[in-house]
Amino acid sequence: MPEVQMEEVRRFMKECLEATGVPGTEATEHAALLLQADCTGHYSHGLNRLEFYVKDLETGATNPKGEPRILKETAATAWVDGGDGLGATVGNFCMDLAIKKAKESGIGWVAAKGSNHFGMAGWWAQRAEKSGYIGMAFTNSSPLLVPTRSKDGALGTNPIAMAAPASGGDSILVDMSSSAVAMGKVEVKIHEGKPLPPGWAMGPDGKMTHDPQVAFDSGRLYPLGGVEETSGYKGYCLSAMNEVFCSSLSGAKASHQRPWDETRPGEHPNLGQVFVAIDPGCFAPGFGERLADCLQHWRNLPPVDPSLPVLAPRRDKERQHAEETRNRWENRLRT
């Protein structure tokens, strides 16, 4: 596969977004979000998604000039209308607001309606982490996740993300969908021609399927944990918790109120999202040291397979991938 330079991908994405009427600053922000996904190995949330964003901008589902505004607020909370703007536009506005409130009150909890797909949830949690705060981000989505005992999907793959800074430049990042896997992983199995592991997906007959194409066409993912016997109801619970935050609290559409594949003509996605920042300085001194100790303890655990060391959530894997990507590009520039 021919390789392209990172800055070339960035320019391309920015210009595609600008061509639909997105202002330059906002296009730059959204391109940075997508590029980071590719660099850290989350291809389902990078360049791969550009077409989808552009399409929603062209049909008016996403408003290229949509501006978020605060509808209600306290010193520690805010309810925001995203104005159907681009995910990065709403995300930057809301997380910066949460950080500002955390600075003043110890915590900021911001719920937005009228948003669009905001890429990797972890990106937003990391925005707070980079400012020295614990960050959290939640979003609802389309009804791909099948609640335990149900034959049909009703909840989103509703991710939970949390990031926090540790001493010595270390950090933790949690960024996980509440389904067993994201649909992107099923697509990878189609391309590889490999069967699905147990507990990933359900066929249209309500039974577990190992055929990735059947799973993709069916659009039914098991919650984290898989079937009921292996505690799939816990993934269902996580997704439901996310829904309480993202739609019940914000007034956005619930996951079951939207189609799973694309926005209906003339409708806004009206996704709901929550952004949280917490100031560790308002609690016990030594937060960063204690977190760094945990991260090192986990990394140093004896592995089952010596060739597969234990990783700290999830930064280790992403760092590894980001380094590989950078090296590959740098080598290419040299040759």
Add this chain to the structure above:
Amino acid sequence: MPEVQMEEVRRFMKECLEATGVPGTEATEHAALLLQADCTGHYSHGLNRLEFYVKDLETGATNPKGEPRILKETAATAWVDGGDGLGATVGNFCMDLAIKKAKESGIGWVAAKGSNHFGMAGWWAQRAEKSGYIGMAFTNSSPLLVPTRSKDGALGTNPIAMAAPASGGDSILVDMSSSAVAMGKVEVKIHEGKPLPPGWAMGPDGKMTHDPQVAFDSGRLYPLGGVEETSGYKGYCLSAMNEVFCSSLSGAKASHQRPWDETRPGEHPNLGQVFVAIDPGCFAPGFGERLADCLQHWRNLPPVDPSLPVLAPRRDKERQHAEETRNRWENRLRT
């Protein structure tokens, strides 16, 4: 098995706690917490645990007269020292403080160190829910959970609980450990003489075991999701997130700093816990109605097996169990 009356169990638990020096009001609160666990079918967190609480009170690991106090606070946050008091004593103090802060600031986030086992995490989330708030509760625990790729345990079964009030008297309750199952479920399989489902537990050799006795003796539970292929790293991430809140933030002992079976002589458990209350009134109007709509939508989904209807998290199952328990006792009183 002979049945005993509910009030008789309550009296027995209260008097056992009082005999160790716990004041009457605190003993009453702790007994109520344990009784509720038994009534809703969570036997691992009820009367079954009384011996363990009494032992910790007798050895001084738990201070029968321990009183929580605020070490640092803002309008929306507080850092609390639980004073090594009984779980119910610390929980009541912290959740009431979180609710008070939510009333004033929209949200209250309280982190406590120096606490003890606080029973079902869901009990605390429901304390906020019953006052009209979204409630959340987290606790760390002993290192029974094996991080992905590790051969040894390092994290607690660290539960996450969330409860919220819906219109028409309905509500949602999420209360789940971040391991595939709690050790109590492994014990049930020992009594039943049945093998463990895949992804529950690891033997001392680092391999999955289906033998419940081997699993119990090994003390190694897989995270929610099971092995790496079925996304067990997500359960590991959830448990790690919990650790950030409960020990990094509060200054309590991390899960890996304690033994899994019991407190070492002369030491306090020093558990860390987080209590959160959020006022839905600070966000979009109609919270309760939107949540009730979600709950009903999920209950009405077509089930795979018509004899097993889809349940709303987790209230439905508990309500069912509580009714059965009540009916059984009432019938017994009549005969």
